[in-house]
Amino acid sequence: MERKNIEFEAYQNVDNLQLTELLEVNYIEFESQLDLQIRSFLSQTQIKTIEGNTNLPKKRGRKKIRPLNPTKTEIMDKFWLRGFREFMKINYGELKNSLTDKEFWEFFLGRAGNPGKKRKYLSYSKHYKGFLASNKSFCQVFISWMMLYGSIKIPRKNFKGNWDLYFNYLTTDLVQPCKDLVTASDIKESLRVLSTVFHKYISYVNEKIRLTNTLTN
Numbered sequence: 001m002e003r004k005n006i007e008f009e010a011y012q013n014v015d016n017l018q019l020t021e022l023l024e025v026n027y028i029e030f031e032s033q034l035d036l037q038i039r040s041f042l043s044q045t046q047i048k049t050i051e052g053n054t055n056l057p058k059k060r061g062r063k064k065i066r067p068l069n070p071t072k073t074e075i076m077d078k079f080w081l082r083g084f085r086e087f088m089k090i091n092y093g094e095l096k097n098s099l100t101d102k103e104f105w106e107f108f109l110g111r112a113g114n115p116g117k118k119r120k121y122l123s124y125s126k127h128y129k130g131f132l133a134s135n136k137s138f139c140q141v142f143i144s145w146m147m148l149y150g151s152i153k154i155p156r157k158n159f160k161g162n163w164d165l166y167f168n169y170l171t172t173d174l175v176q177p178c179k180d181l182v183t184a185s186d187i188k189e190s191l192r193v194l195s196t197v198f199h200k201y202i203s204y205v206n207e208k209i210r211l212t213n214t215l216t217n
Contacts (some may be wrong), residue, residue, distance in 0.1 A: 005216055006128065013164075026200070038184040038187045038188060039184045041127075041147075042179050042182070042183075042184060042187070057164060070166065071161045071162075071166070071174050073141065073173075074123065074124050076161075076166055076169045076170075076173075077124035077129065077174070078124055079166065080150075080166075080170050080174055081124060081132075081174070084142060085108070085109065085114070085151060087201065088105070088108075088109055088141075089109050090201065090204060091197040091200070091201060092105065093107060094196065094197055094200075095193060095194070095196075095197065098193040099137060099141065099193070100136075100137045101127070101135065101137035101138075103150060104137055108132075108138065108192070115128055129174070130177075132178075133177040133178050133181075134181075135181075136181045136186075138178070139178035139179075139181045139182050140178075140181075140182045140186040140187055140189075140190045141190050141193075141194070142174075142175065142178055143175055143178055143179070143182065143187055143190070144187055144190035144191045144193075144194050145194060146170060146171065146175055147172075147187075147191065148191060148194050148195065150167065150170055150171075150192070151167070151200070152201075152205055159182070
């Protein structure tokens with residue numbers, strides 16, 4: 001009987017060892033692929049989605065920055081930056097110990113850091129966005145948030161814009177200026193940190209959608 005127990009324990013140990021090795025190999029492979037994807041994303045430059053036709057007669061007035069996207073820049077800035085701010089405010093208690101530059105986050109998430117009258121920044125201007133993009137902690141968390149949660153930012157029912165154009169604006173105009181300050185390792189670490197609140201945040205989003213549907217039906 002004792003011999004059988006010893007053999008069974010040995011069998012278990014072999015299985016555990018093989019499972020551990022398998023998990024390690026899979027994680028190494030996953031981490032390698034993640035590194036490649038992050039490096040590829042960070043190396044991408046902003047691409048114009050439409051090229052002007054030189055054969056067409058030139059129109060008078062200021063040239064449109066995004067000819068296919070009629071939505072005002074500030075509307076899209078508010079949509080995404082408020083969404084990110086909301087996410088951080090909800091989860092800051094659980095994330096703050098893993099974040100750098102707490103002074104920045106306390107300002108950004110506080111009343112003074114929200115653009116408006118009698119605040120440091122009156123609007124979602126180039127100066128405000130430049131201030132955000134000059135902070136490394138913001139950049140690495142914002143890019144990671146875009147990768148993990150950007151597509152979960154569900155538009156309101158009365159959303160009149162084009163979702164593809166909104167998301168393109170996020171990944172180019174808002175994320176692009178942040179890329180210079182971060183490395184793939186920075187992003188990978190922030191992805192790890194933000195993933196710790198994934199289930200909690202998804203539950204929050206689903207409940208918010210449910211309540212909205214209940215009130216509007």
